[in-house]
Amino acid sequence: MADRYANFANSGLGRTVVKRLGLPDPPRLRRHRAGDPLVNGPVLLGAAPGGRLSEPIRKLLGAAGAEVTDQNPDGVRVSALVLDATGITDSTGLRALYDFFHPYARSLEVSGRVLVLGTPPEATATPAEATAQRSLEGLTRSIGKEFGRGVTAQLVYVAPGGEQAVESTLRFLLSGRSAYVSGQVVRIGAGDVPAPADWDRPLDGKLALVTGAARGIGAAIARVLARDGADVIALDVPAAGDALADVANEARGRALQLDLTADDAPERLAGYLAAGPHTGVDIVVHNAGITRDKTIARMSEDRWDSVIGVNLTAPERVDDLLLERGLIGSGGRIVGVASIAGIAGNRGQTNYATSKAGVIGRVQAYAPVLLPRGITINAVAPGFIETAMTAKMPIGLREAGRRLNSMSQGGLPVDVAETIAWLASPGSATITGNVVRVCGQSLLGA
Amino acid sequence: MADRYANFANSGLGRTVVKRLGLPDPPRLRRHRAGDPLVNGPVLLGAAPGGRLSEPIRKLLGAAGAEVTDQNPDGVRVSALVLDATGITDSTGLRALYDFFHPYARSLEVSGRVLVLGTPPEATATPAEATAQRSLEGLTRSIGKEFGRGVTAQLVYVAPGGEQAVESTLRFLLSGRSAYVSGQVVRIGAGDVPAPADWDRPLDGKLALVTGAARGIGAAIARVLARDGADVIALDVPAAGDALADVANEARGRALQLDLTADDAPERLAGYLAAGPHTGVDIVVHNAGITRDKTIARMSEDRWDSVIGVNLTAPERVDDLLLERGLIGSGGRIVGVASIAGIAGNRGQTNYATSKAGVIGRVQAYAPVLLPRGITINAVAPGFIETAMTAKMPIGLREAGRRLNSMSQGGLPVDVAETIAWLASPGSATITGNVVRVCGQSLLGA
Numbered sequence: 006m007a008d009r010y011a012n013f014a015n016s017g018l019g020r021t022v023v024k025r026l027g028l029p030d031p032p033r034l035r036r037h038r039a040g041d042p043l044v045n046g047p048v049l050l051g052a053a054p055g056g057r058l059s060e061p062i063r064k065l066l067g068a069a070g071a072e073v074t075d076q077n078p079d080g081v082r083v084s085a086l087v088l089d090a091t092g093i094t095d096s097t098g099l100r101a102l103y104d105f106f107h108p109y110a111r112s113l114e115v116s117g118r119v120l121v122l123g124t125p126p127e128a129t130a131t132p133a134e135a136t137a138q139r140s141l142e143g144l145t146r147s148i149g150k151e152f153g154r155g156v157t158a159q160l161v162y163v164a165p166g167g168e169q170a171v172e173s174t175l176r177f178l179l180s181g182r183s184a185y186v187s188g189q190v191v192r193i194g195a196g197d198v199p200a201p202a203d204w205d206r207p208l209d210g211k212l213a214l215v216t217g218a219a220r221g222i223g224a225a226i227a228r229v230l231a232r233d234g235a236d237v238i239a240l241d242v243p244a245a246g247d248a249l250a251d252v253a254n255e256a257r258g259r260a261l262q263l264d265l266t267a268d269d270a271p272e273r274l275a276g277y278l279a280a281g282p283h284t285g286v287d288i289v290v291h292n293a294g295i296t297r298d299k300t301i302a303r304m305s306e307d308r309w310d311s312v313i314g315v316n317l318t319a320p321e322r323v324d325d326l327l328l329e330r331g332l333i334g335s336g337g338r339i340v341g342v343a344s345i346a347g348i349a350g351n352r353g354q355t356n357y358a359t360s361k362a363g364v365i366g367r368v369q370a371y372a373p374v375l376l377p378r379g380i381t382i383n384a385v386a387p388g389f390i391e392t393a394m395t396a397k398m399p400i401g402l403r404e405a406g407r408r409l410n411s412m413s414q415g416g417l418p419v420d421v422a423e424t425i426a427w428l429a430s431p432g433s434a435t436i437t438g439n440v441v442r443v444c445g446q447s448l449l450g451a
Numbered sequence: 452m453a454d455r456y457a458n459f460a461n462s463g464l465g466r467t468v469v470k471r472l473g474l475p476d477p478p479r480l481r482r483h484r485a486g487d488p489l490v491n492g493p494v495l496l497g498a499a500p501g502g503r504l505s506e507p508i509r510k511l512l513g514a515a516g517a518e519v520t521d522q523n524p525d526g527v528r529v530s531a532l533v534l535d536a537t538g539i540t541d542s543t544g545l546r547a548l549y550d551f552f553h554p555y556a557r558s559l560e561v562s563g564r565v566l567v568l569g570t571p572p573e574a575t576a577t578p579a580e581a582t583a584q585r586s587l588e589g590l591t592r593s594i595g596k597e598f599g600r601g602v603t604a605q606l607v608y609v610a611p612g613g614e615q616a617v618e619s620t621l622r623f624l625l626s627g628r629s630a631y632v633s634g635q636v637v638r639i640g641a642g643d644v645p646a647p648a649d650w651d652r653p654l655d656g657k658l659a660l661v662t663g664a665a666r667g668i669g670a671a672i673a674r675v676l677a678r679d680g681a682d683v684i685a686l687d688v689p690a691a692g693d694a695l696a697d698v699a700n701e702a703r704g705r706a707l708q709l710d711l712t713a714d715d716a717p718e719r720l721a722g723y724l725a726a727g728p729h730t731g732v733d734i735v736v737h738n739a740g741i742t743r744d745k746t747i748a749r750m751s752e753d754r755w756d757s758v759i760g761v762n763l764t765a766p767e768r769v770d771d772l773l774l775e776r777g778l779i780g781s782g783g784r785i786v787g788v789a790s791i792a793g794i795a796g797n798r799g800q801t802n803y804a805t806s807k808a809g810v811i812g813r814v815q816a817y818a819p820v821l822l823p824r825g826i827t828i829n830a831v832a833p834g835f836i837e838t839a840m841t842a843k844m845p846i847g848l849r850e851a852g853r854r855l856n857s858m859s860q861g862g863l864p865v866d867v868a869e870t871i872a873w874l875a876s877p878g879s880a881t882i883t884g885n886v887v888r889v890c891g892q893s894l895l896g897a
Contacts, residue, residue: 096764096809103747103755106801110748132816133767139812140763143804146796146897151746188796188897300597301549302556309549317586318542321579349896350592350634355552358589363542366585370578450795450896451592451634 008391008407011414031407031414032155035116037181037423039205039232044084044118044179047072049109053101055092058122061168062087065175069204077112085118085179090141091163093123095133102144110152118179119158121145122171125192128164138162142190149188149411149446157187157411157446164435166195173432176204182423185416188446194376194435206234207430212283214238216265216320217293219245221392222342224252225418226290229426231256235288240265240274265293265319266311271326278332285332288429291320291341291364296394298353309356316360321367328375335379338429341368342421343386345444349451361386365440372438381437383428388444391415412445454837454853457860477853477860478601481562483627483869485651485678490530490564490625493518495555499547501538504568507614508533511621515650523558531564531625536587537609539569541579548590556598564625565604567591568617571638574610584608588636595634595857595892603633603857603892610881612641619878622650628869631862634892640822640881652680653876658729660684662711662766663739665691667838668788670698671864672736675872677702681734686711686720711739711765712757717772724778731778734875736786737766737810742840744799755802762806767813774821781825784875787814788867789832791890795897807832811886818884827883829874834890837861858891 011031013019023030035045048071052059066073077083088105092098102121113119121144126135141160149158159178163171170193177183178191201207213230217223218239227239237258241249246262253260261277263270278286294316297308320341327333346354347361368384375382389395389406395415398406407415421443427433428441457477459465469476481491494517498505512519523529534551538544548567559565567590572581587606595604605624609617616639623629624637647653659676663669664685673685683704687695692708699706707723709716724732740762743754766787773779792800793807814830821828835841835852841861844852853861867889873879874887 096759096767096806099759099763099805099809100756102805103750103752103802106747107750107752107755110746126812126816129816132813132820135816136763136767136809136812139815140805140809143793143796143806143808144801146808147792147798147801147804148747148796150796150798151801300556301552301594304549304553306549306553309553310546313542313545317545317582321542321582346593347589349894350589350594350596352593352596355590355593355597356549358593359545359548359586360542360589362589362592363545363582363586366572366582367578369585370572370575370581374578448795448895 008414029408029413031412032115034155034184034412035181036184036419041181043069043176044071046082046084046114047074048085048087048179049074049077049083049112050087051075051105052089053092053098056089057091058163058168058171059089062089062171062175065172069176077109080112082114083109083112083117084114085120086113087120088122090121090123093137094131096137096140099137099140106148113152113156116155116181116184119145119148119152119156120161120178122161122163125162125164146188153411155412157183159187160190162190162192164193164195167193167435170194170196170198170435172200173198173427173430174436177427182427185412185420185445186424186441186443187411189441191441192436192439194437196435198432198434201431207432208288208426209234211235211287212238213288213290213429214240214286215290215292216240218252219248221394222387222390222418222421223292225422226292226425227252227256227258229419229422230288230429231258233426236283241293265323266314270319271322274323275326275330275332278327279330285334286327287336288338289324289327289333289340290425293319294342296354296357298357300353301355304356312356313360316357317363333380336431336434337380339380339382340425340428341384343384343440345386345388345442345447345449348386349449368438368440376437381428381434383437383439383441385421385424386440386442386444387416387421388442388447389415390421391417409449410445410447414445416443416445454860475854475859477858478561480601480630480858481627482630482865487627489515489622490517492528492530492560493520494531494533494625495520495523495529495558496533497521497551498535499538499544502535503537504609504614504617505535508535508617508621511618515622523555526558528560529558529563530560531566532559533566534568536567536569539583540577542583542586545583545586552594559598559602562601562627562630565591565594565598565602566607566624568607568609571608571610592634599857601858603629605633606636608636608638610639610641613639613881616640616642616644616881618646619644619873619876620882623873628873631858631866631891632870632887632889633857635887637887638882638885640883642881644878644880647877653878654734654872655680657681657733658684659734659736659875660686660732661736661738662686664698665695667840668833668836668864668867669738671868672738672871673698673702673704675865675868676734676875677704679872682729687739711769712760716765717768720769721772721776721778724773725776731780732773733782734784734786735770735773735779736871738788739765740788742800742803744803746799747801750802758802759806762803763809779826782877782880783826785826785828786871786874787830789830789886791832791834791888791893791895794832795895814884814886822883827874827880829883829885829887831867831870832886832888832890833862833867834888834893835861836867837863855895856891856893860891862889862891
């Protein structure tokens with residue numbers, strides 16, 4: 006699992022060698038640790054004239070203890086460049102992007118943050134405004150590739166009326182929790198969202214179910230949700246029993262052994278959840294997934310069926326029954342785990358990519374259906390994450406996966422888990438229908 | 452402009468060397484030549500039970516002179532695998548994909564075609580059906596990466612009621628005209644579309660305006676639209692006068708020297724078009740575009756302004772005035788030229804990527820507005836195309852661009868032009884709001 010090259014590149018000798026030879030230079034990414042402040046330095050906040058977000062953001066950041074400044078004449082290091090671009094109503098107004106980023110591009114610290122906030126194109130007043138707002142994505146994705154040094158760049162579309170709902174997202178994207186998320190477009194819907202009593206434990210009192218929790222990314226999800234205050238049910242197949250028990254213990258939660266592809270599994274799970282003590286479940290994370298790679302010409306029926314069954318049909322059956330029984334209620338959160346392969350396709354993974362494209366399809370299909378019930382559904386799409394699985398890849402493929410992204414390194418399971426925790430937060434009540442890649446802005450895509 | 456490596460790999464000695472060393476093996480792509488049949492061999496047509504497209508497609512292909520077959524027990528070479536997947540209504544039904552492609556995957560000829568036809572997820576009856584239909588994209592994108600040998604794979608979503616409108620798209624995607632288009636998702640809307648009198652000259656009687664027509668991709672667009680029967684106005688800046696005159700002569704059209712960024716340019720163009728002989732214009736192709744690459748920290752104001760101005764603001768101003776004056780009427784076609792950089796972002800191209808993301812934004816914003824007026828708006832997004840511009844790239848970057856796609860080679864200007872001609876066809880009246888990459892299924896994306 007160790008990225009030995011990254012360790013070397015960050016050593017005293019390594020830094021010199023890497024610079025001299027022009028080798029990939031994976032920075033040590035800032036990741037969240039308990040007690041960390043939101044940011045490590047001032048946040049430079051700009052706005053295109055007429056924007057509606059800079060004042061709410063200024064207040065919110067101030068209340069969160071961040072120093073906010075409007076200018077930076079002396080070029081001191083800042084932790085984030087945040088631009089309210091909602092005031093841009095046509096393409097000539099895009100000049101505000103240049104005016105803000107040109108002078109300040111070099112002032113960001115390592116693992117600094119770039120956030121551009123806009124209006125969803127579909128919620129604008131004119132096609133010219135929609136066009137200009139859609140243009141923002143070309144800027145943020147380019148900045149993500151250009152700035153390097155662990156800097157992440159995102160575009161956050163805030164629907165009109167969603168100005169008071171941005172806090173959970175700003176806290177995620179500005180902090181070390183989003184270390185491996187870059188080049189993403191996030192949509193926040195309209196509505197006011199009450200702030201949690203304690204931003205360090207936003208999931209207090211919530212019950213979370215995590216499937217595939219015995220190891221790797223699933224174990225990290227269980228740990229992070231528990232850290233954020235949730236009671237966790239760690240679910241995995243019976244064969245993973247010992248590892249599962251360890252994870253459940255660590256998360257001070259419960260272990261549930263169940264093969265979700267069994268015919269009666271949804272019924273048994275529903276029974277388990279209905280039995281209490283907490284009736285129903287607040288957060289469902291469909292992390293369980295398998296790969297059975299082969300080209301389709303060489304693939305057995307079983308490899309096709311098992312991958313579709315575990316990755317797609319099982320989560321569908323579980324959600325359908327839990328929703329039907331009212332075991333996921335208002336305030337509920339469903340989070341799927343897709344994959345870059347589900348976005349871009351992959352050689353040897355027709356089965357896996359089909360299943361993961363389906364996970365994205367579920368998010369898009371169910372978001373409007375569940376919104377009136379107060380339930381959100383979103384997905385994360387991991388790129389190259391350092392796990393026991395990727396450690397077994399051939400070295401060429403592994404090194405390509407690690408380096409072909411804006412961070413020049415693989416992500417960690419905790420990076421996926423933090424992203425899920427953000428989507429699961431009560432503060433993210435108006436975020437639904439999103440698919441967020443956790444890939445360090447991998448070059449791969451569609 | 453020559454891809455010397457591809458020429459070598461396709462020579463007698465080259466084939467041996469490439470195979471022995473396991474080097475990239477760019478096949479010679481089948482491209483359309485006058486008089487070519489639609490396909491070079493039988494089309495194998497399958498259907499998931501309950502589909503609504505296989506019968507219309509069978510008739511249409513038969514009428515187009517293609518041999519259609521339902522099975523291939525002897526494993527003869529086929530030119531295309533076409534699957535009607537509209538009958539798939541939930542994830543368990545996805546098994547039909549395996550059942551069709553597993554046995555036949557190896558029977559495709561070089562430059563063969565894979566088409567999967569589905570229902571747009573947003574037009575399905577249930578979330579489970581939407582999910583399954585969305586899953587198809589994972590399959591086609593994976594097949595595109597897996598099959599190699601110049602095989603292309605696409606997903607075509609046909610809205611209910613669009614069954615009679617698929618012909619222009621099938622003719623494009625099955626033929627050599629789509630040689631460098633792969634891994635794409637195309638949406639066809641509802642409505643009946645009259646067939647042109649002559650499929651070799653679908654643009655007979657149409658007037659087409661092509662901007663940036665003096666060279667490269669723009670010149671190829673002018674030539675292909677003229678070949679398909681259109682009268683062409685080839686527009687470029689006055690400095691390109693001689694080259695522009697040559698293109699106009701070759702296309703038996705008119706040359707129009709105009710700097711579209713000038714304040715009065717839209718007015719002058721509108722006057723020119725209103726003067727006749729053909730009042731107004733049927734097809735507008737916004738191909739003119741420039742790059743002025745620099746990181747944003749080093750970029751001058753002028754580099755920002757000129758790229759946004761030429762690539763985005765000028766087409767907006769032109770369309771706004773032509774539409775306002777009724778110079779683009781019912782049956783009109785607007786086609787923009789975006790770029791992979793506008794989708795994925797690119798280092799050193801904040802200005803260019805912002806402008807090209809805006810081109811995509813225009814398509815999305817104007818498609819619903821123009822649909823009731825009988826006008827479509829779409830865009831193509833070229834990847835690595837062999838032009839004088841790419842010939843000047845540093846060899847490492849050039850070779851990466853050429854090889855990092857499913858065709859292992861760059862595309863040609865004609866590939867972009869053929870794609871535009873398809874979108875401009877009267878047969879594509881229900882195709883709007885699409886962004887189609889012409890990139891050989893480049894690995895790069897978002």
